[in-house]
Amino acid sequence: MVNFLRYCCTSCVICCTFWIFWQAEAKTISQTVGSTVILNCGNTSVKNFIMATWTMNGNHLFSFSKRGKKNATDKSVHLNLKTSESQSQMFALIIEDAQKSHEGNYTCEMTADSGVSAEQWELIITEANNSIEALKIPVIAGVPSVCFLLLVTVLVILTVRKKRARNRSPTAIRQQKQVEDIYENHLEIHRQQGCHHHP
Template sequence: MKFFSKCLGINRTFSLICCMFWIFSPAEGKTISEVMGSRVILHCRNKSINKLIQLTWKMNDVTLFSFTPLKPLHVSPEALSLNIRMSESESQLHTLIIERAQKSHTGNYTCETNTAAGPEEQTWELIITENVDVKKWKKLVIAVAVPCVCCLILIIALAILLRACKRRTETDIHSPTAEMQEQTEDIYENCLEAANRERRRYNQPYPYKARTHNMK
């Protein structure tokens, strides 16, 4: 009897765990990975779609579209800003279409339908990745741009340094000290030249004049 009660308790615990997993398990859905710029289509399939009362598309729990038969389609500002549309054609009835997927379209999408058979929902996790070529191009641009920027900075720094040296040289040339030194050198050269002239003049022989004696 005790063994039977123990088995019954284990079975109840196992059943309770199964019920909890069933209650908290996510609704039917799947993960979709697409490349940036590609066309994404999400089909909202429902067995009782012909007996539709209301259909709602959501992205991250934010309503994008709300459709009720015989009434205008409600389009939210979020759907307009993300450039998402819902098809109303018979071939793609109630299909969510993203013409050119971008990073901003990444998220969880839900299609909620309310029919005569009861409510149902489908979920998708949409992941938008960058194109491999785009990644390579970005890496190439970075690899080329960084050395070019470093070289440009070095050239600008050298140009500024040369300009500063040139200004300093010009300032030194036109400074009062340089002018005084130049004047001193000119005076010294003039003095030497004058001394040389005097020396040459002193060493030059005087012409001899013979005396004339008056004959008496």
């Protein structure tokens, strides 16, 4: 049982840690149907730039080479996706008239001599009167709270079980028996003294 509780405690810590870092890495964007969405591809002034790529749910959309060459896939054409021609928003992905089919996880990956960097977004498209966004805030706030409460509960249970196990140890049982023996001996002495006073 103690091993099971330790496993629960460890799982809880891992869950909370994963949740915190997942929230920090992926940016969630919620837009209504018909709106325009612009996703900027990180730092556009990367020195020694080699290549940039856009993917959606792991499917390749666009790639840009150092020589200014741009490649678009059939998927990007089908979804009517564009990229910015502006130098200030170089490599930005533009979704005009966003629809439910545009929902998904987008990644922009930039390769330079210094290494590879990536940015991620989770795009959610909602109806104008949809209450999903209103529900999302309590859920995001609630998950860490539930993790914390679960962790505290497991720690309390482990502490109580440890105390009980300590009380059941052979040393504790011997000490309790000694106390009982002393108490019984004291009663016996008291009874015998009572007999001497009353012949």
